[in-house]
Amino acid sequence: MRLLRQFLVTSLCATLSWALHESDVGVVDWHKKLIGVPLYHSLQTAPVFYQDIVYTATGNNVLAALNATDGSIVWRSIFEPEDPISAFGVHSNTIVSLSGPGGATLREFDLFKGHLLLEKRLHDPLLGHLWEPSNLGTSIISTGASSSSDSSSSTILALTNGDTLTSINSSTGETHWEWTSPDKGTLIIYSKAITTPTTAYVIGFAKSASSFTLHVTSLSMLDGEVIASVNIPANFKNGLTDYIAITSGSDTISSIAWLDQGSIKAASLKPNLKGQVFAIKGMQYKRIMDVGLSHDGQFIAIKEDGAAQVLLLDPQTSSLKVIWEFTDSAPSKLYSDSHYVGGLNKDGEPRIARVYWSNVHNRVVHQVFSAQLAEGKGSVSGFTFPFETSVHGIVAHVAFDVAGSDESTGTRFLLTSSTGSVQLWQQDLLSWAREESLATIKVAEIVEMPQEKMTEEHVRLEEEGFFERVTRQFSDAKNLPQYAVNFARRFATGSHAPISISQDEESVSRDAFGFRQVIVAATSHGKIFGIDSSNGEILWSRVLGLGWAAEVGGTVIPVKLYVTRTVSDGDAPQVTLVTQRRADNTLVDTVIFHLDVLTGDDVRAESKSPSGAILEGFDIISGPLIEAFMLPTQNKTIMLLDEFLQVRIYPDTPEAEAEFQALAPSLHFSLRTGGPGQRKIMGHQTIYSPDLSMYYMAYPTWTIPFPPEEDVKAIIPSSPGLLASFGHVLGNRTTLYKYLNPHLTAVLTSSLSNSPPTCSIYLLDGVSGSIVYHSSIPAASGVCDVKATLAENWLVYHYFDDELAGSGQSKGHRIVSVELYEGNDIDEKIKSSDITSYSNKSAEVTAYERSFVLPYGLAALTTTTTKFGITTKDLIVASRKNNIQSIPRRLLNSRRPRNKPTNEEMEEMLVQYDPLLPDDARLIVSHNYEVANVNRIVTAPSLLESTSLVFVHGLDLFFTRTAPSNTFDVLSENFNKVQLVLTIVGLATAIIVTRPMMRRKRLRERWYR
Amino acid sequence: MARTATLLVCLLLAITSVVSALDVHGRIQWNDLCPNFGALGASKVLLDAGRLSATVTQNGTFLMRDVVPGTYVLSVSSHDYIFDQLRLEVSDLDSPPKVWSYVLGTPLVSQSSVTLPYPVTFMARHKYKYFVPHESFNLMGMFQNPMMLIAVLTGVMMLGMPYLLKTLDPQMLEEVKDRHASLNGNSNSGQNGHKKSELSMLLNSDEEPKSSSVARLQAGTSPQPRNRSKANKRR
Structure with a gap:
């Protein structure tokens, strides 16, 4: 059985068209490894230098080490989403992190390789306190080797959950001792800890009626015994920022300082916690700041007038003094x-x-x-x-x-x-910069570039003298030698560089096969990028302006990105970005940015804004956006719905308005309505009633009577693309006609309160709301993690099956391929692509489905797209193993026979059904690259019908191109030009050699006949 | 009030789940394919779809916490290596979990009595080979092609035959001619000899212009007129 399977797999893979060669790496693909934007709001996660390495924790939940000299990633460790990094610290020759709720897990990494040395759970994550900010009450204090009780290994002190201080041996992970506050974090949140060689002080605060009180507990470093515990009445406003704990440089004297109604008060810490509270007199302060030098006794205090002073804990007098302003x-x-x-x-x-x-x-x-x-x-x-x-x-x-x-x-x-740009400056020189916001791409599209324009200078020929003409022609011919050399080389060696980037780096124009396109990507850090798809270089980038919210601050969150003008429409392509702007005063607006794809220029601006200026948007709705659609019209008008379901049109020109009005009666769309947990899907149409609103209004037309606990999780529209064939001719000369309803939408729902909890996938007709296909899926461990993609008549979805009781008696990742064909039988035709959705016939569908076992989980999936849709669509998946794979359609064919294929089936190139999809390395298009935490895969056609471009974003960026049915429209890679040339040369020499011989022979024949 | 109640229930649930869970220990066995942590890279051991996961440490060990009783699939998520999947059964908290090997696509709960030792041990079975080598061109390979060999041989024969014939003993040549002629005559008498003779004739006539005396002699033998007559008939 196994042998047979092996054979099947090998035979399948032999037919695999697109295999990677080692020399293709970096030529057909590129990969950008990112870490995410550093978490700079807390000193415990912000970037720190250590020797020549910068360590940081980032917003993508990555602990990373960057080479400070060149900005490359030395190592990175990706944490699970439910295990957020709350603190890290460099500790002798390791780096220690606390992560999870309340700092539940301690991990120790090698400083230079990032190898995980130790993983230790300090408390159960379910018992972690969830405070805001999440890293409150966690901190890592590393003590030098000398201060530890046993000198061979060093000790890590970890304050977790706001109530526990644990002393851990850094090499074995053993707990020396553990101290938990008596009230277990219910009243007092311990948020800081400092140590002297003999004593550890834990400092926390508790909210009393009007202000905070400080609590200090001193513990013996040897065994964690409580030496003393005191309450200090302190009158500060903000428990997070208004007090700090410092030790002097010699580590023997420590003190706490806090802001008490405009003055700084301090108390020196002694093991018995007896001492005086003293104040710095004569000065009024509004803020004190820990700048990361608490171990050296220095901190910053901001005076009432805003001027900053450096304060020092004087080891001699153990008092605070101002040393600098x-x-x-x-x-x-x-x-x-x-x-x-x-x-x-x-x-x-x-x-x-x-x-x-x-x-x-x-x-x-x-x-x-x-x-x-x-x-x-x-x-x-x-x-x-x-x-x-x-x-x-x-x-x-x-x-x-x-x-x-x-x-x-x-x-x-x-x-x-x-x-989100991370830059290293040395003096006034930029050493390196990393655009880490690319790890937070929200929306991205691949946009075709125009052909290189021949800038013909219209020279007046008649006025041109002889010399002028000669010089002009010479200058025109300046590329000729290069061309000749290239031609000769190409002819002789046959090495045609498939991605021939135009020699002129400055110009933005496509290559011969359209592999060079612009990836427009908008990030959640308020920046939009234009990326060259041939090499991943950033062509341009613009900062999205905040408009009026610039004064109060806010964020711009990209929601949708539409290509509103393509190359085929003539002129430079344009995109329209729909965003939600959340101002810090909680107001939400919908803002539109309209850009030129090639330069990043604002299309709306009357005069060309100086490049590099902030891009200002257009506030189209002063309120949140419900949904946006692009109308299927010539002008690619965008329709936006505000919270009152009023329709706004962009661009707001009379033509677009007229176009929309013409289209409005036949416009159907479905929206997700209702609050979280009870979202429904409802079909809508638009109507104009002047007494209600000055805009067109959307009103519901249908809804699907889902059970009340069924929640609509996602609506997946059919991926656009041209269609080449309407049917599938079978081996016996009958035809299966594809069900090509243009309004087909996939809907994922979850009913978690059911027992057992289930998820569902529906295929709906978006106009009439009729259900074309429905399948119920088990919710693995009570979570609906279903991924689906829909193209033409092909639906693919992935889930984890944990139903041991079911027929399969197995657990594992499943991928289901569903193909819809018209009518109830072969050869039946209902013209589904043209028929009205209200026709009875529109629901006459036959679904062929096959389920496959996948050896790994998926993070995202999509199908390839090509220019004319003739090429087979492959499935591109991002696996949880951090790679990108291309699964051939042949393997996922839902009509694969269960028995040995008959001759007719062989004619259709069907292979026998094998539930297990091969885990074959040649399917992995991302090869050695680690493409982590993939959010979405974007595919786009190139100019070659055979080739599809694939762009993957998530934590990393990855771009490649695939040819699902082999590159049938360019000379095959296997084509051996050398052999051809050699054969021709051989034949030519043969002719040259034999011709005189023949002539002699003929002559002789004539003579001796 | 209701909220606090649900919270309490949640807490209770959480506590009970904590109490009735087991920690599963295991390690990655280094082998020739995957000799150390540097080769393996950052990897995780997943329980089912990754509901629970454990990170592999530098010495290859891992610790999966809070596994509640049940039957699970344990797998290693590694970028470059394929590991076997295992079935893990946690029955109660007092006895150690049982481990079986598990082949994907087969029923998970098989009656196999052969259990694997606990703590769980994984071993790399396969390393992904992402690249296929280019079909390299070499001259020898080209000439090893049978078609190519035939072509070359024919060429050599064509060129070398006249010289070969010249060096032959004239008597022997006559013999060969005779034999050839008799052979032709025999085959002509046979029923299906027509085609064959035509074929040989065609070959002969092809050779005619460039051929040596042998060919001409052959041309003079019987088949030729027959052929012509036949051709005439067709006309």
Whole structure:
């Protein structure tokens, strides 16, 4: 049996058309490994320098190490979504992370390779407290080897869940001791911990009637015994930010400081917790900031007028004193608010950097403060660098280190911008930049480029003299030698570079086969990118403007992206991006951005805005968007529905209006309505009634009487594409006509309150609401994780089957291929592509289905698309193993016979049904690349009918091209030009050699006849 | 009130589930295919569809927490390697879980009595080979092709035959001619000899212009007129 299967698999794969060669890597595909935008809001997850590596936790839940010299990824570790990273810390030669609710899991990684050394659960994730922010009450304190009780290994102290402090041996993972607060986090949230060699102090706060009180518990470092515990009445407003714990540089003296009604109060910590609260007199403060130097006794306090002071815990007197005030740090129109950040120089001495944007110089200014404690004063050195704020937004976070021996030149700054760009600046030079917001792409489309335009200069020929003409013709012929060389090389070797990027890098034009297109991608960090599909380079990028919300702040979340003008419409292609803008004052608006695909220019702007300026949108609806559609008309008008189901049209020109009005009576669409948990699907039409609204209104026409607990999870429209054949001719010369209802939509639902919980997939007619196909799927462990794609008459869905009791008696990933054919029998034809949805016949469908066992889970799936739809559609899937595979349609054919194929079936190229799909490496198009956490796969046609472009986004970006039915329209790769040339040459020499012989022979014949 | 009640229920459920769960230990056995963690890369061990998962540590061990009693499929999610899938059965909390090997596509609960040892051990079975080599061109390969061999041989024969014939002993040549002629005559007498003779004739006539005396002699033998007459008849 196994042998047979093996044979089948091999025979199938022998017919596989598109196999990768090692030399194709990087030629047909590219891959961008990303880490995501650093989580800079907390010191515990923000980027830090360690030697030549930058460590950070990111918004994509990745713990990553970047090479500070060139910006490459040294390693990254991807955490599960339900296990968010809440803190990490560099600890001697490892990096320790806390993740999960309340910091449930501790992991230790190798610093340079990222290998997981240790995984330890500190508490059950279900018992984790969920606080806002989520990393409140978690922190990692690494103590040096010397401070630990046994000197051979070092100790990690982890504060988790706001109530537990655990001392862990870093090499074995053993728990030395554990302390849990008596009230288990119900009242007091312990959020900070500091250590001296003998004592650990845990500091928490509790909310009393009007303010907060501080709680300090001191523990013995040896065995975790409680030495003392006190409450300090402190009167601060914000429990998260208004108090800090510091130790002096020598680690022997520690103190806590807090903001008490405008003044800074401090208490020095001793093991017995006895001491005085003292205040810094004469100064009024509004904020205190931990800049990451709490172990060196320094922090920043912002005075009432906004000026920043550096405060130091003096080891001699164990009191706080002001050692420096940054000049001109009070708020001003001349510069932005400053970022203050601490770092260490090569010798481990603390430095504090202040970074701000200067409106005068239009540059970023940084100052580095170093305290000369011996002399009781400090010094500041400064620099400016040209940060492009219109391209990257504003500076959101800064980390720095002093790498060189010379402090002023060796300082490196790592900026994280509000648009997710991570940049390393050394002095005023940009060393490297990473666009990490590409890990948060919301919508993306692949748009064709126009052909290279021949810029013919109209020279007046008659006025042209001889010399002018000669020079002109020479200059016109400047590419001739290159062309000749290329031609000769191509002719001789036959190595035609399939993706011949035009020599002129500046021009944006397509290559011969249309493999070079523009990927337009909008990210959730308010930036839109144009990416060259041939190499992954960013052609242009624009910051999405906030409009009026710029003053209050807000975010722009891309919702839909439509290609509103293509190359075939003439002129430069354009896209329209529909976004939701959430201002920080909770107002939501729908904003439209209209761009030129080739340059990223704003199409709406009357005058060409200087490139690089912020892109401003058009507020089309002052309210949230319900749904947007592109009308199937010539002008590619976009129809938007606001929360009152009023129809807005973009562009709002009279032609578009007229077009919509003409189309309105026959316009049907389905919407998801109702709140979470009880969403229904309803069909809608539009009507114009002037007494209700000045706009067209949508009104419901049908609904599907799902059971009340059935919740509509997703509506998947049929993927667009041209259609080449309406039927399928069988081996016995009969025809199966494809069911090609253009309104077919797939709907995924879940009924989790059923017992057992089930999920369902429906195929609906979007006009009449009639159900064409329905299938019920078990909900594996109570979750509906069904992925589906619909193209033409082919539906594919994937789920995990855990029904042990069922017929299969098996658990595993299933993929089901459903093909719909017209009528109830072979040769029956109902003209489903033209028939009205209200016809009785429209529901006469035969569904052929086959279910297959898949050895891995899927994250996304889609079908390939080609220019004319003649080529077979393959299924492109992103597996949970972080690779992209192309599954041939032949394997997923729903008519694969269960028995040995008959001659007729063989004629149709049907292979015997085998429930197990092969796990074959040659199906993996992403080969060695790790394509992680895939969100969506976008496919687009190239100019070659055989070839489809595939773009995958998620955490990483990946692009390749596939040829499902082999590259039948270009010379096959196997075509051996050398052999051909050699044969011709051989024949030619044979002729040359034999011709004189023949002639002699003939002559002789004549003589001797 | 209702909310607190549901919360309580949830909490209780959570606690009971915590209490009645088991931790499953296991490790990846390094072998020649996958000798160390560096080759394996970051990998996970999944329970069913990944409802529970465990990360493989540097020394190959993993620990799956909170597995409630039931029958599961354990699989390793690795980018470059294929591992066997296993059936894991957790019956109660006191006895260690039982492990069976599991072949995809077969019923999960088989009656097989052969259990695998616990802690769970996985071994890499296969490494993905993503690339197929180019069909490389080599001259020898080209000449090993039988068609090519025939072509070359014919060429050599064509060129070499006259010289070969020249070097032959004239007497022997006569013999060969005679034999050839008699052979032709015999085959002509046979019933199905027509076609054959026509064929040989055609061949002969092809050779005629360039051929040596042998060919001409052959042309002079009987089949030729017959052929002509036949051709005339057809006309």
